[in-house]
Amino acid sequence: MTVESGKKKDIVFTTVQDRPGTYTVYVGGMQAGSFVVEEYINPDVILFISMGLVLTALMMGVVYVWRRRQQEYY
Numbered sequence: 001m002t003v004e005s006g007k008k009k010d011i012v013f014t015t016v017q018d019r020p021g022t023y024t025v026y027v028g029g030m031q032a033g034s035f036v037v038e039e040y041i042n043p044d045v046i047l048f049i050s051m052g053l054v055l056t057a058l059m060m061g062v063v064y065v066w067r068r069r070q071q072e073y074y
Helices: 043-072
Strands: 021-027 030-037
């Protein structure tokens, strides 16, 4: 594409980056902008970790109550 001197022309192009980070776009050796690729976190992993934390908290509560009851008998 050729653009006459003093004129402006919008262009659109696509690039693909699979690593998280900030990337700078250069056109003709000049910085034309930048974009950020954020790390993808699978929602299933978040759910699994959350459930594990809840179950751990419940187990700790059960152990705490069981030990308190054991101390009451002595």
